[in-house]
Amino acid sequence: MRVDDNFTGRPATCPACKQRFRIEKASAKPEGIQKGKTLPEGPKSDLAPPHASSARKRIRRIALVASCIVCAIAAVAVAAVVYLHPKTQGPPLVYVVPLVDDIDGGIDPEWFAFYDRLRRWHDRNSIPGSFAFYPETMNSPEFNKIIADMYASKNIQLILKGEGQYQGRDLDQMSLSEARQALEAWRNKFITELEAMGYSDIAVPVSYNQQMMRFTETIRDAARAVGFKLCLELGDSEHGYISTLPDFDITQYSVSLTTTSQAGPDEDFKEPEQVIQEILDFNHDQLLYINGVKVVPLLCHQQDFRTSETSSIIDEKKFGIYTSLLTMAKKEPRIQLLKAAEVYDLRH
Numbered sequence: 124m125r126v127d128d129n130f131t132g133r134p135a136t137c138p139a140c141k142q143r144f145r146i147e148k149a150s151a152k153p154e155g156i157q158k159g160k161t162l163p164e165g166p167k168s169d170l171a172p173p174h175a176s177s178a179r180k181r182i183r184r185i186a187l188v189a190s191c192i193v194c195a196i197a198a199v200a201v202a203a204v205v206y207l208h209p210k211t212q213g214p215p216l217v218y219v220v221p222l223v224d225d226i227d228g229g230i231d232p233e234w235f236a237f238y239d240r241l242r243r244w245h246d247r248n249s250i251p252g253s254f255a256f257y258p259e260t261m262n263s264p265e266f267n268k269i270i271a272d273m274y275a276s277k278n279i280q281l282i283l284k285g286e287g288q289y290q291g292r293d294l295d296q297m298s299l300s301e302a303r304q305a306l307e308a309w310r311n312k313f314i315t316e317l318e319a320m321g322y323s324d325i326a327v328p329v330s331y332n333q334q335m336m337r338f339t340e341t342i343r344d345a346a347r348a349v350g351f352k353l354c355l356e357l358g359d360s361e362h363g364y365i366s367t368l369p370d371f372d373i374t375q376y377s378v379s380l381t382t383t384s385q386a387g388p389d390e391d392f393k394e395p396e397q398v399i400q401e402i403l404d405f406n407h408d409q410l411l412y413i414n415g416v417k418v419v420p421l422l423c424h425q426q427d428f429r430t431s432e433t434s435s436i437i438d439e440k441k442f443g444i445y446t447s448l449l450t451m452a453k454k455e456p457r458i459q460l461l462k463a464a465e466v467y468d469l470r471h
Contacts, residue, residue, distance in 0.1 A: 215459040217402055218413055220420045220466060221449055222253045222282070222355060222377070224332070225386070227425070228260030228267075233435035237428060238269045240437070245278045250449050253355070253463040255282040255332045258313040267316050274317065280462035282330040282355060283309060287337060295337040295362065302345035306331075310349060329353060330463040336360050338375075347371045353467045357422050358384075364409060372467050376407045377420040380445065386424035388431050392441050395448035403457060413469045418461075421452075 226238060238254075245252045254273055261267050273279045285294060289305035297305065314325045331351040333342060338360040346354060347368065356365075357377040367373045378401050381390035393401075402419055411418040423445065430436045452458050461469075 214414065214416050216416065216457040217405070217459075218416055218418045218461050218466065218469075219402055219452060219458050220253055220355065220418065220461050220463055221251065221452075222255065222357070222420050222422050222463070224255045224357070224422065224424045225284070225426060226254050226256035226270075228257065228263060228270075231435055232263065232265060234425075234429070235265055235269055237425065237435075237437055239272065241425075242269070242273050242276060242279055244446060246276055248446075248450065248453075249278060250453055251278055251280070251460050251462045251465075252449075253280045253282050253330065255284040255355075257284050257286065258309045258316075259286055261312060261316040267320060270313075271317060271320050271322065274322075278462075280330070280464055281328045282332050282463055283313065283328045283351070284332045285309060285334060285342070287334040293337075294333070294342060295339050297341065299341050299344055299348075302342050303348050306342075306345050306349045306351075328464075329467065330355055332356065333360075336375075338362065338365055338373075340365055343368070343371065343373065352471075353463060355420055355463055357420055367411075370471070372411060372470060374411050374418065374420055375409060377422040378402050378405055380421070380423040380448070381427060387426055388429040388434075388438070390427060392423075392427070392444045395444060395451050398448055399451060399455060399458070402452075411466070411470075413466065418466055 223241065228235075241252075241254075244250075256270060256273075261270060270281070273281055285306065286309070287294060289297075289301075289308070292301070294302060294305055310327055314327065317325050327350065329350065329352045331346045331354045333354070333356060336356050336358050338354065338356050339362045343354065343365055347370070352370065353372045354365075354374075356373060356375045357379075359375055364375060365373055378398065380392050380398060382393055383390055398421070402421065405417070405419050428438050428441050428445075430438050449460070452460060
């Protein structure tokens with residue numbers, strides 16, 4: 124704000140609100156008084172004395188100055204928010220896809236309660252998650268209900284996970300037509316089980332994941348032919364790097380929650396702050412980008428949360444790290460959380 128100290132009548136400008144105003148000369152005469160004239164004597168005049176006009180100007184000046192100070196403070200506050208939250212200045216530095224792998228209906232049913240707890244936490248906190256499940260194991264009402272609840276959740280996206288074998292043969296050794304037959308069977312199993320629960324017009328997952336990362340170009344082509352658009356492989360395939368296609372995206376990397384990048388109850392979790400920093404610093408020769416912003420899957424497995432291989436007790440410390448990490452990531456302005464298929468949608 125600029126105000127002429129001598130009240131010369133020059134316009135003053137408040138840079139915060141861009142409002143212009145004019146301070147009248149302190150020597151300005153009240154209306155009706157001409158230069159060289161004095162107030163008439165006798166009966167009380169209707170004209171206000173000069174000192175009243177001066178007082179009004181002083182009050183007006185104080186009000187204008189106070190108003191501009193408030194505007195300036197507001198501008199400083201906005202600038203501080205922009206500085207402290209870079210996301211307000213543009214896109215995030217990284218898109219993160221939180222992924223829980225190996226959702227399996229073929230294990231001890233006592234562990235199914237963890238799957239439901241996981242989904243309910245994401246729903247309660249409105250945090251996106253992608254869960255890779257085995258459709259071939261949809262063989263019990265309890266597990267099928269859990270998958271159906273995930274399917275119906277607006278915060279969860281299912282990823283169809285392919286088995287290592289189909290009808291006794293290794294998937295990565297099959298021809299294109301054989302691999303396509305296997306993927307169609309798993310897809311149809313998912314549809315059939317949901318229809319049996321009363322669902323119709325099933326939206327089949329468009330994201331795929333291959334067991335043991337034994338992904339090949341043939342499996343890629345089969346997945347594409349069946350209708351998948353994205354394969355979230357979480358590390359390098361033993362068959363080498365599999366290239367993306369113009370209409371089929373692939374990741375072959377991830378940031379793991381475990382210190383060894385291995386899965387299981389015996390694997391320790393990193394601290395949330397360490398994982399956040401790894402995500403921000405992450406680099407890879409075959410990074411996937413969305414408009415110049417890197418995409419990083421954040422990986423853990425359902426079995427990581429067990430207290431032992433044979434126990435169905437949840438490791439509350441690990442679950443607390445998981446929930447704290449995603450809560451931090453949601454608030455971190457340099458990170459935006461996505462569901463799996465949103466990666467494809469934003470790239471195409």
